[in-house]
Amino acid sequence: MSKVYKNATEATQDIHDKATLMSGGFGLCGIPENSIEAIAKLPIKNLTVISNNIGNSGRGLVALLKEKMIAKAICSYVGGNPDLEEQMLAKSVEVELVPQGTFSERIRAAGMGVRAFYTPTGYGTLVAEGKETKNFDVPCILESALHADFAIIKAQKGDRYGNLWFKETARNFSPLMAMAAKTTIVEVEELVELGDIPAEDIHLPGLFVQRIYQGVHYKNDIEFRVTQ
């Protein structure tokens, strides 16, 4: 069966109530713009969304927050996202804040078949509450793998097997999330022929990708344009 889908609407239509959804991107850098826009139009709710920032500056995944589709958010940083901070303090969205390295590693662990791991990050803080601890060279806490039903990610280039190439710092969490989800939906700026991305330069092998489509109308927003 071909992995190539026509567009975002076709690729995301089976995302359902109570699904766990991972979304790539650091702030607004590398976010799957087309998939987010399509999901915001679906009649679904009670999603658990796993993403570093859950959108920022009123954009990106904030569209899902505004539609009240998110019941729980798992993320590392909410500074710069007043919509989430507001819903968090009002307790209309449950927020699990995870240290960013633990967040990345929990997602990586899911993709790698690692069920849990010990880390010193968060020891002696609120993050350690209710978690098993164990002393190695230093005291550590036990953190578990983070899986998802769907991952939505964006790459600069991809081919019909789902082999991907990311541009500059737009890679961030995306390849990890692709490995941790049952169904990974990729949008690309350039859908290229097999072989166009040299095999040595493939950042994520297509094995981890179930759906891929050519995205359209990218905004590629810049949060802070700092120049000389």
Place this chain on the structure above:
Amino acid sequence: MSWTKEEMAQRVAELFPKNVSVNLGIGLPSMVASFIKEEDGIMIHSENGVLGVSGKPKEEEVSPTLINAGKQTITIKAGASFFDSALSFGMIRGGHIDYCVLGAMEVDAEGNLANWMIPGKKVTGMGGAMDLVNGAKNVVIMMSHFTKTGEAKLLKKTNLPLTGMKCVHEIITELGHFRPNGESFDIIKLAPEVTEKDCALPN
């Protein structure tokens, strides 16, 4: 006379030996980048997935996919590399980053750091800070000496939710350079005309 922000950044930059790797936090610490000399061979790491951050781009060099952890546009220097977030945090958590520079809400005499939430008032999240304070070999705090309402941020004991325990090595504020010593803070250097009394250090 207190140090300016630029002078604080200069002080922080002077802490780094040649050829080390440095992670700069968002806000004030990001200013340090401008005071690192090219010939010192220092590699600046940003946790969103780049090692070898360089200065600000010219208008025509701006790329929406090339940013630092503060979501500001950047450039890279020759020898730089890009990677995913797990590898980026492997560099931090695996002990491969020599220095990190972070902001703070409060630091106490035991070197405990609080910089991610004030219960009921403000939540930013910890981002990468909890990983950095456990993984970087040296933790430098660069912050204003007092809160906006004039309260001291260098305390005997902080009551805010912690980012990390006993993790802070150096503190640079506009008043001076300090080190936590368990009971209070050692004064390494004061800004011109600043007295010990001005610093309101705990007894």
